[in-house]
Structures are given as structure tokens and as C-alpha cells.
Amino acid sequence: MLSARTEQGVAIAATIVTGSFLAPVVYLGYLRERDLLRSLAWPRLLVIGAFTALVAIPVAILAEEWLNAGAMDFGPALLTALIEETAKLFGVVWLLWRRPYRFELDGIVFGVAAGLWFAGLENVVYALGALAQADSPEGAVGAMLAVVWMRLVTSFFGHAVWTGLVCAAIWRGKGGGGPRWDWEVLRAFAVAVLLHTLWDWSPAVFVLPASVIGTLLLRQRIQRASEAEQQALAALGLARPAADGAAEPAHWPCPRCGAVGTLGALYCARCGAALGAPAPGRR
Numbered sequence: 001m002l003s004a005r006t007e008q009g010v011a012i013a014a015t016i017v018t019g020s021f022l023a024p025v026v027y028l029g030y031l032r033e034r035d036l037l038r039s040l041a042w043p044r045l046l047v048i049g050a051f052t053a054l055v056a057i058p059v060a061i062l063a064e065e066w067l068n069a070g071a072m073d074f075g076p077a078l079l080t081a082l083i084e085e086t087a088k089l090f091g092v093v094w095l096l097w098r099r100p101y102r103f104e105l106d107g108i109v110f111g112v113a114a115g116l117w118f119a120g121l122e123n124v125v126y127a128l129g130a131l132a133q134a135d136s137p138e139g140a141v142g143a144m145l146a147v148v149w150m151r152l153v154t155s156f157f158g159h160a161v162w163t164g165l166v167c168a169a170i171w172r173g174k175g176g177g178g179p180r181w182d183w184e185v186l187r188a189f190a191v192a193v194l195l196h197t198l199w200d201w202s203p204a205v206f207v208l209p210a211s212v213i214g215t216l217l218l219r220q221r222i223q224r225a226s227e228a229e230q231q232a233l234a235a236l237g238l239a240r241p242a243a244d245g246a247a248e249p250a251h252w253p254c255p256r257c258g259a260v261g262t263l264g265a266l267y268c269a270r271c272g273a274a275l276g277a278p279a280p281g282r283r
Helices: 002-006 009-033 042-067 074-091 104-133 137-157 159-174 183-201 203-236
Strands: none
Touching: 009 042, 009 104, 009 137, 042 074, 042 104, 074 104, 074 159, 074 183, 104 137, 104 159, 104 203, 137 159, 137 203, 159 183, 159 203, 183 203
16 A cells, blocks of 8 residues: 555565565464474575575576566466476475485475465566556556565465475485485476466466365375374384383474474484483473
């Protein structure tokens, strides 16, 4: 409202930044509320954003200009999808050989983060484009606001979902070692590219179906990944024997990576560090 009424540069810039990056901030807050940042350090999510800004976005822009990618036609939309789904992986490639992050759920968290950062930076590009292409200052601000808020609403159903699906498949295959580019990764990438292509080809027709299908697929992945992680933690955690008559053993965060172990675990199932006794009076 302020930018529309005043048409001042500061208000316009604040609107673009806030509208473009609100989704990553909300996602970070969600991870904190769900206590997922205990084992997934939030600075790593900021580094994902830096890699996305410095590598993924420039690679995507240059490749799309070189190959004449675009939207509204199937061929250019397919090229755009192939380029951007590949470019977004530059935001997480540096995490692929980090042994502590070996669960499929880790890949989903990182993939969604990379997708949201990419979407936020892309929002800035589109908003600035709307300002530059308008015929009048009044029309420029209105076009910019429409672009920013429309893309903000759809941020959670586009890039974030597609990259989350691909990274889930990559992390599922890699486990505690390096990445394995198997058929499951190829299928996930193909699904992401297809949904992305349909989204760009005819938004009026395919945005809603692509959003629903992608969200359901990612939800299914999250449920399966959560179950697999819990099973792995239960299988890898060694039981701490309790003394006769003692209360149920407590569990506490790993001193190295912060992951919460299973009840009575002697070693962290994520990084293998020994779990020492809690401080006196701490449960």
C-alpha cells in the first residue's frame, strides 16, 4: 500500500525485497518451530542462498539467453525447466559429501530451501522487469505489486516443491556416502521438469494441477523420509542399560551435531559421536 501511494524508491525497494524473500524467512521460522534446526544448522541454509544467488541464478540466466528458453510455448518452457532444475542443484551440491546429512529428510529440507531462495531471487528479477516495462510510473508500481504478490503466493508450490523432490531422491540414494545418480534420481528430475514445463507453458491451465500434484508428491516423500529416519535412528542407536529401579532413560542432543538421539542411545546415529551423560539435574 505504501509503495502504491507514495511511489517512492525506498518503499518500492522494501516491497520488492519483503515480497520476494518472505517465503524463505517463513520457511526458516517453520524449521525452527519444528526443532529441525537443532541438527540442521541455520547458517547452512543461508549459505545455500548465497550459492543460489552467486551461481544458480547467473547460470540459469546465461543458459536461458543462449538457448532462447522462455515460457508460453512448450519447447522454450521445456528448455527453461531443464536449465533451472539443473541450476538450482548448485545451491546444494556442496552438501552432497557431508556425512552428517545422510537422510532423505535432510535432502528435502535443503532442496526446499534452495528452491525458495531461487524463487525469491527470480521474484526480484521479474519485479524489476515489471517496473521497467510499464508505460507510466503509476502503471509500473501496480504491475510490480501484482508480480510480487502473485509470485509470493505461488512460491511454496513451484520451485521449492520441484527441488525438494529432486534432492529427496538424491539424498535417499547417497546415504552416508557420496551421491549416486540412479534411476530414482532421474525419475524425480523428470517429474520436476515436467511439472515446471507445464507451469511455464500454460499457467492459467496448469498452475493449479501442477501445484496439487507436486505438493502431494512432496508430502508423500516427507512421510516416507520421516519414517525411514526414525527406523534408522532406532536401528543405529545402541541402548543404554538402565539401573534396577531407575527411571526411564533420558535423551539429549549430540554434543557434535545437535541431533536428538533415541531413548537410551550411547552414540549419535547421525554423526557417530558418543553421547555423554547430561548435566546434573538435566533431563
